[in-house]
Amino acid sequence: MLAAIIANTSGTGGGVVFVPVFNILRESGVYPLSPLQVTAASFLIQCFGMSVGALRWTHRMKTQQDAGSDSQSVSVNARDYWTVICVVLIISLPAMLITQHVHQFESNDILIGFKSFSLLLGSLLILSAWTVNRNVPEQAALQRLDIIVLMLFAGFGGFLMALFSVGVGEFVALYLFIRHYPILLSTGTACVISAISALFGAIWHIDNDTVPWEVVALAVPGAILGALLARPLALWLGSLRLKTMDGLWILASSLYLILLNI
Numbered sequence: 001m002l003a004a005i006i007a008n009t010s011g012t013g014g015g016v017v018f019v020p021v022f023n024i025l026r027e028s029g030v031y032p033l034s035p036l037q038v039t040a041a042s043f044l045i046q047c048f049g050m051s052v053g054a055l056r057w058t059h060r061m062k063t064q065q066d067a068g069s070d071s072q073s074v075s076v077n078a079r080d081y082w083t084v085i086c087v088v089l090i091i092s093l094p095a096m097l098i099t100q101h102v103h104q105f106e107s108n109d110i111l112i113g114f115k116s117f118s119l120l121l122g123s124l125l126i127l128s129a130w131t132v133n134r135n136v137p138e139q140a141a142l143q144r145l146d147i148i149v150l151m152l153f154a155g156f157g158g159f160l161m162a163l164f165s166v167g168v169g170e171f172v173a174l175y176l177f178i179r180h181y182p183i184l185l186s187t188g189t190a191c192v193i194s195a196i197s198a199l200f201g202a203i204w205h206i207d208n209d210t211v212p213w214e215v216v217a218l219a220v221p222g223a224i225l226g227a228l229l230a231r232p233l234a235l236w237l238g239s240l241r242l243k244t245m246d247g248l249w250i251l252a253s254s255l256y257l258i259l260l261n262i
Contacts, residue, residue, distance in 0.1 A: 004049040121171070122247045138239065
């Protein structure tokens, strides 16, 4: 439930919680899952938790109230919402699926590099939230430059998603938050991208029998409940507190995984 709340308030995907937690369980000898089983479990759980969250955020986009009526200061244009989702997925999905079928990389080294980059983004998120973005209005319209940057992130994010069940949603959410877009655009689009990626990515793990089904069965009810709670919680927290909490979680979990793998 906690993983789904964090994942669906931040848009980063449940893997940002599941990967470090399952690593803790393996290292402590409580529940020994192989790295591939950790990724498989995370994909399958996200199929439920992130999908519920994605539907909640998309419903919010369709029924959003007038600007300033809640913690969100500007309305989000539906065209911007779907543009972000489509331009990212059209690149990240093929990258993820190809990586799953040809993967022969040393995942530990890649994980250290990925989480080192996450440390940079998390630090920039907190810094920008408390300085340049603190007292200025959120951006009301998606900029062409940001579309280009998201497309550049998408391929690498899809590659990472295949290896760790997290990557593309984290990049999208953190980048849009740093660029000071509304919660709905930043978190909502990242949740939809993570959900669709998880649904497609789970197919390979099911076909290759890498899924620890008992873990999935135990976690899915909590993930669904957490996803239902996440959207109102994110809007209640507001932009500054949400960005700060998300940035701190990214920093803490990234540091843990880097130290563990070193």
